[in-house]
Amino acid sequence: MQLYIKNMVCDRCILVIKEQLNKAGIPYHKVNLGEVELENEPAPDQLDNLNKGLTAIGFELLDDKKEKLVEKVKNIIISLVHRSGEGNNKKLSALLEEKLQLDYHYLSNLFSSTEGITIEKYAIRQRIERVKELLTYNELSLSEIADQMEYSSVQHLSQQFKKETGLTPSQFRELKDKFRKPLDKV
Incomplete structure (x- = not known):
C-alpha cells in the first residue's frame, strides 16, 4: 500500500515521517x-493517529489522485x-513523461490549474533557490554554479536570477541576510 504525503521536500522530512510512522505503529x-510504501494496510485508528501527527508538524496525507500526481x-x-x-x-x-507514464500536456494543465503556476516556472523557482543556496555557501564561482545547474551561460543564470529575485547573483552574495524560501513554499 502507498501513502502520499504533501510537503516532504528534504531528507530530514523523510526522517520525521519515519518517526511519525513508528509512533503510529505503522510498519x-x-x-x-x-510517498511511503507500507508493509500492509494500517488500521483506521493508526491512520488517524498518523494523520494527526503529520498535520501537527506541517505535513498532510493526500487522498485525491490529482493532488498526489501534482506532489x-x-x-x-x-x-x-x-x-x-x-x-x-x-x-x-x-x-516527467517517462517517470510518471503520462502525457506532459495533461501533467502541465493539471499542475497549472492546481498550483497556479506552470511546471516550468516551478522548476525555475526551484533552480533559483538552489542557486541561492550555492551562493550562500560561497564555495563556487558563478561560472561553476552555472555549469552545475546546467545553465547555458553565466549570463542566462544571472538574467533568470535577477528576474526571480530582483537582485543579481553578486548582489545576493553580498547580502548579510540571505532570504531563502523553504522548498515547500517555492
Whole structure:
C-alpha cells in the first residue's frame, strides 16, 4: 500500500515521517519524498493517529489522485534540482513523461490549474533557490554554479536570477541576510 504525503521536500522530512510512522505503529518498507510504501494496510485508528501527527508538524496525507500526481511532479523536480549530482540531458517534459507514464500536456494543465503556476516556472523557482543556496555557501564561482545547474551561460543564470529575485547573483552574495524560501513554499 502507498501513502502520499504533501510537503516532504528534504531528507530530514523523510526522517520525521519515519518517526511519525513508528509512533503510529505503522510498519513500512521505504520512505521517499512524498510517498511511503507500507508493509500492509494500517488500521483506521493508526491512520488517524498518523494523520494527526503529520498535520501537527506541517505535513498532510493526500487522498485525491490529482493532488498526489501534482506532489509527484514537485518531488521529481525537487530531486532533480536539489539532489542531482550529475546532469540529466533530457528535457523536463520528457523526464516527467517517462517517470510518471503520462502525457506532459495533461501533467502541465493539471499542475497549472492546481498550483497556479506552470511546471516550468516551478522548476525555475526551484533552480533559483538552489542557486541561492550555492551562493550562500560561497564555495563556487558563478561560472561553476552555472555549469552545475546546467545553465547555458553565466549570463542566462544571472538574467533568470535577477528576474526571480530582483537582485543579481553578486548582489545576493553580498547580502548579510540571505532570504531563502523553504522548498515547500517555492
